[in-house]
Amino acid sequence: MKKILLGLLAIVVTLVSCTDHEEIEIAYQTNMSITASHLFDIYSTVVGDEFNMKGTNNGNWNINLHAFIYDNNGNLVKSVEEQYPSLTSTLNFNLDLLPGKYSVVAIAEFSGTLAGHNYKFWNISNTEKLNDLSIVESDTICNSPFETLGITSSEFEIGDRMENILIDIRPVTGLLQVIIWDDDFSGIGKDGFSIYAPDVENLTIYAPDLKQVVKFNGVNPTYDYGDQATRYPIQIHSPKSQFEKKGPKQSLGYRALLPQENRDFYWELQCVKGAGQKYFLNGKDWQMSDLTDNKLNIQPGKQYVMDLLLDGTFLYVQDYNPEVDMFERLQSIQGFINKKNIKKALDERYDKYVGMSKNTIETYLDQESWYTTETTTNYWGTGLISSITARFTDSTMTKANRIMLMWAISSQAELDVVTEVLSEMYTPWDEDSTENIKQFINSTTLEEVTVMISWDLHNGCLYFDAIN
Structure with a gap:
């Protein structure tokens, strides 16, 4: 019996010894829930239903939710991906991971159909390692807010207790709202459409370059250029088609753009053969604009607006202000265009012509x-100036003592802008100014004045007169 007891004791000691030297790792249950239900909360609509995924003319869309879990060395240890028909859907799963430090990259992107075509905006690849993970924008153009890309990435730690991790994905793209105005603002168009509309076959808005690739530095997203780094189409439009089918005079679209500093834009248009001679000084059927005067600093989750006024062949971009409706914004842009054109006309500095000979002028x-x-x-004027008259001291025409500009403007707003621009270029001379005649001098002091400028608002005439 004593030998038997000693044998049992040896077995127990051996078992205890084995337990003391082996580490048994336990994976504690950690639940992760991922949603993108607030992806559009910070944005504003124009029509009201642009962010509806189903049941509208904006297409039929699904949201794709992805979760990639990486260990402390950046190696993929788990991935979960699901597609849902509703933005309010939640991706739920259990991690089943051992205690330690991990990283998660949660991505929300859309795919669907619009006007009978299938679209998928973003392609995810190289998921096996965090530093190789890549999200690349498709080169397909579709003017939809569902180009929005959402990413939330962070580090987390699994310990020795149960946990629930909730991730609410937010956009990394900025949302650009695009409105093309085919309206007749000049009063000389047809059927309410711009005078250009019947003859402009194609109108395309471009960005000189755009970032289209998302990479990761640790868990932080970084943004870079893709294969199509230049001449990136923002929106394609046909005023001629809209005119012929008597379609809407305003065309609305959206683009989602990755973060980028100092982004500007321009347009190109193609007229029907020979129409360019009617509209443009160079007579060409193909035209390209200058870059937009202002630039956008595109940031995640911010909204921007782009307006193209066909009647003014003018493109303007700015931060979106939800307190200002589209027609108030339009009026402001028209004022900006008027001032820009008037300033361009006056930049010729016609006061310098005073004292010149006929040949020099x-x-x-x-x-x-x-x-x-x-x-x-x-002489014929250009733009907003219809004619230019030079008056000389005698018949030799060797010295002009007056230059008169006749303006092709009529609205009080335009007349007031001329006053405003003259006030910025010259020194107001209030002593002799009246309600209808505004006067200026071409110097800051009366002793140095050589030309008096008189602006006749009633008749739309601007005089530059020599001071003897």
């Missing part, structure tokens, strides 16, 4: 007089 104007009297010559 014609060299500057690059044209000959179309009508001449004994002491005056008349």
Whole structure:
């Protein structure tokens, strides 16, 4: 019996010894829930239903939720992906991971159909390692807010107790709202459409370059250029098609853009053959604009708005202000265009023509007089200036003592803008100004004045007169 007891004791000691030296790792249950239900909460709509995924003219969309879990060395240890028909859906799963430090990259992107075409905006690849993970924008153009890309990435730790981790994915793209105005703002169009609309076959808005790739530095997203780094189409439009089918005069679209500093834009248009001679000084059927005067600093979750006024062949971009509706914004842009065009006309500095000879003036104007009297010559103006008249001291026409500009404007707002621009260029001379005649001098002091500028708002005439 004693030998038996000693044998049992040896077995117990052996078992205890084995337990003391082996570490048994336990995976504590950790639940992760991922949602993108608030992806559009910070954005505003124009029509009201643009963010509805089903049941509207905006297409039929699904949201794709992805979760990639990486260990402390950046190796993929778990991935879960599901597609849902509703933005309010939640991706739930259990991690079943051992205690330790991990990283999660949660991604929300959309796929679906619009006007009979299938679209998927973002392609995820190289998921096996965090530093290789890549999200690349498709080169397909679809003007939809569902181009929005959401990413939330962070580090987390699994300990020795049960946990629930909730991730609410937010956008990393900024949302650009695009409105093309085919309206007749000049009063000389047809059927309410711009004078250009019947003859402009194609109108495309471009960005010189855009970032299209998401990479990761640790868990932090970084943004870079893709294969299509230049001449990136933002929206394609046909005013001619809209005019012919009597469609809407305003065309609304959206683009989701990755973060980027100082982003500007431009447009190109193609007229029907020969129409360019009617509309443009160079007579060409193909036209390209300058870059937008202002630039956007695109940031995650911010909203921007782009307006293209066909009647003014003018493109303007700015931060979106939900307190200002589209028609108030339009009025403000029209005011900006008026001032820009008026300033461009006055930048010629016609006060310098005072004292010049007829030949010198014609060299500057690059044209000959179309009508001449004994002491005056008349020239065609450009843009908002319909005609230019030079008056000389005598018939030799060697010294001009007056330059008169006749303006092709009529609204009080335009007339007031001329006053505003003159006030910025010259020194107001209030002593002799009246309600209808505003006067300025071409110097800051009266002693140095050589030209008096008189702006006749009633008749739309601007005079530059020599001071003897």
